[in-house]
Amino acid sequence: MADSLLIRGGRIIDPAQDIDTTADLMIKDRKILWLGEGTPPEEDYAILDARGLIVCPGFVDLHCHLRQPGFEAKETIASGTWAAARGGFTTVCCMPNTNPPLDNEAMLNYVRTVAAREGIIRVFPIGCVTKGRKGEEMADFSEMEMNGAVAFSDDGSPVSSDDIMRQALEYSRDFQRPIIDHCENTSMTQGGQINEGAIALEMGLRGTPPAAEELMVKRDIDLARETGGHVHIAHVSTETSVDLIRNAKEDGIHVTAEVTPHHLTLTEEDVLKYGTLAKVSPPLRTKRDALALLQALNDAVIDIVATDHAPHTKADKDCDFTQAAFGISGFETALGSLVGLIFNSEMTLGNMIAALTMGPARVLGYAKLGTLEIDAPADICIFDLHKEWTVDVEKFASKGKNSPLNGQTLKGKVMSTIYMGNPVYMDEGMKIISK
Numbered sequence: 069m070a071d072s073l074l075i076r077g078g079r080i081i082d083p084a085q086d087i088d089t090t091a092d093l094m095i096k097d098r099k100i101l102w103l104g105e106g107t108p109p110e111e112d113y114a115i116l117d118a119r120g121l122i123v124c125p126g127f128v129d130l131h132c133h134l135r136q137p138g139f140e141a142k143e144t145i146a147s148g149t150w151a152a153a154r155g156g157f158t159t160v161c162c163m164p165n166t167n168p169p170l171d172n173e174a175m176l177n178y179v180r181t182v183a184a185r186e187g188i189i190r191v192f193p194i195g196c197v198t199k200g201r202k203g204e205e206m207a208d209f210s211e212m213e214m215n216g217a218v219a220f221s222d223d224g225s226p227v228s229s230d231d232i233m234r235q236a237l238e239y240s241r242d243f244q245r246p247i248i249d250h251c252e253n254t255s256m257t258q259g260g261q262i263n264e265g266a267i268a269l270e271m272g273l274r275g276t277p278p279a280a281e282e283l284m285v286k287r288d289i290d291l292a293r294e295t296g297g298h299v300h301i302a303h304v305s306t307e308t309s310v311d312l313i314r315n316a317k318e319d320g321i322h323v324t325a326e327v328t329p330h331h332l333t334l335t336e337e338d339v340l341k342y343g344t345l346a347k348v349s350p351p352l353r354t355k356r357d358a359l360a361l362l363q364a365l366n367d368a369v370i371d372i373v374a375t376d377h378a379p380h381t382k383a384d385k386d387c388d389f390t391q392a393a394f395g396i397s398g399f400e401t402a403l404g405s406l407v408g409l410i411f412n413s414e415m416t417l418g419n420m421i422a423a424l425t426m427g428p429a430r431v432l433g434y435a436k437l438g439t440l441e442i443d444a445p446a447d448i449c450i451f452d453l454h455k456e457w458t459v460d461v462e463k464f465a466s467k468g469k470n471s472p473l474n475g476q477t478l479k480g481k482v483m484s485t486i487y488m489g490n491p492v493y494m495d496e497g498m499k500i501i502s503k
Contacts, residue, residue: 070114070502072096073489078118078450082125083422084429084439093123095446098489103440114500116491118450121483124421125438126158126189126447128428131223131248131302131326131374132399134160134191137178138167143379143467145179148399149187151466152377153493155399156424156482158447159190159437160377164201165224171196171207176215188492189485190447192218192432197227197236197247206232209239218432221248223302226284228254233288237297244433246300246324251284251309252350261389263336263351271339273389276351278306285309289316292323300431301325303376305350307360314369324431326374327361329405330396334358334472342472344385344392348378362414365423372427373420375402379468397468401459403451405473407480410453417453446489450498455481 075093080103087103094102094110102109129152135143145162152160162179164170170179176193183191195217196207201224209220220236227233227249240247257276262268264275285301289312292299301313304325316323330348335355339346346352364370378395385392402424409415429438436444458477461469485493491500 070112072101072110072113073116073500074108074113075116075118075123075448075450078121078123080123080440081418081421082440083418084125084426085441087440088418093440095486095489099446100440100442100444102442113503115503116484116498116500120452122451122453124449125425125440126449126485126487127156127424128159128438129157129375129377130161130372130428130431132160132162132377133165133379133395134162135379136166136182141381141467142384145182145191146186147465147467148377148379149183149189149191151399151464153189153485153487154465154482155402156449156451156485157189157399158449158485158487159192161192161194161218163221163223164194164196169196169201170194171199171201173211173215176212176217180216189487192216194219194221194248196220197222198232201225203228203232206235209243213243213245217245219246219248219300221250221302223248223250226250226252226254230287230291234291234295237291237295237299240297240299241295246298246431248300248302249284249288250302251281251288253280253283256280260351261347262339263353265336265354267336267339278308278353281306281350282308282312285312289313289321289323292316293319293321296322298322298324303328303331303350303374304361304370305331305353305357307357310360310364310369314364317369324371325369326372327365327370328374328376329398329402332358332362332365333405333408338472344387344389345396345470345472347389347392347394348396349394362409366415366419371431373402373406373423374428375399379466380470382469385470395470396472397464397466397470399466400464401471401473401478403482404457404459404478404480407453408478411479446486448486449482450484451480451482453480455479457481
């Protein structure tokens, strides 16, 4: 077996190094060894032909739900990381709304142990802000940070207490770890199913007002201003939230933000078409909101794209709308969803890759992730920008088949995912051959 792998002739795009060129890339000993043209520095190597394909850093997902422990019928760390690899992801950050929640040393170590044994890519756990995610008492940030927590969140729920959020942001400043907040004023969203407006009225459903998100975004920004902590706004969904974040950044407040592929590419009108499969939290908003989110991502007001991969069982979605679970299984369709924006001239290829690689790595403070620089971990995504494929949820690696994109033809297909130098996913037709 060859000591090294040469990825030959791909279009290499690495926004972290401002690289966009056709070249060869060599990996050895789980790291990036060389990028260039001509004679490789090693004599013994295998070859992966990437001519006509995009070669970029492996995608980093700052926000996903792997469900284990407690909800293994929806997803496991094994199935979730396999699905993520098929989507081009080499690093995923799992939210703590498991059962039990990830709020202490034992639970974080459980996730890390299972991920090391059964996962096929890197899994970073996110610890709870409050014990049991109950919103009543701070969890032990120091204990969790020492045991691998890369951020803190009560996602699935907001941090409703102003005092607890303030304390959390003070810890964020000290530990240099972001507080990821699901911004929702729950007193305004009880019973809410979709965006408040004409579609909700047409469907006879209670709506969730945009203000429920925006009030919490403003509160978090105000507290970040006061404490100097780092607040990361999860799954931004409204135009006014974007305006608040833009103004905060201009004022020098340490705020970062994410947007999901579905909030960029779907609107409340799609609920009429897809029913419960388009039920998410926060809800899909208006076309105007989606356009504002896209512009904010292009302007770097929103820093990253995160999937908010939320797998569910068939029973969770195949029921009355008011009883259906919130969420979309998003790992395996993320790239195809976003590539459509490129072909519509709504986003550049470089911006898309930056939002999936360099951006999330920088939010986490991991300079060696999300890049192809020499000696960085050999985490690589190879994709065909033009390849068309039809979404078939029955072929998903994820246990969650809940996608509104089922049956749709997308452009943009992951052809290979390499994690720490090891090809963990290879599409049909991709082969590693001897020199």
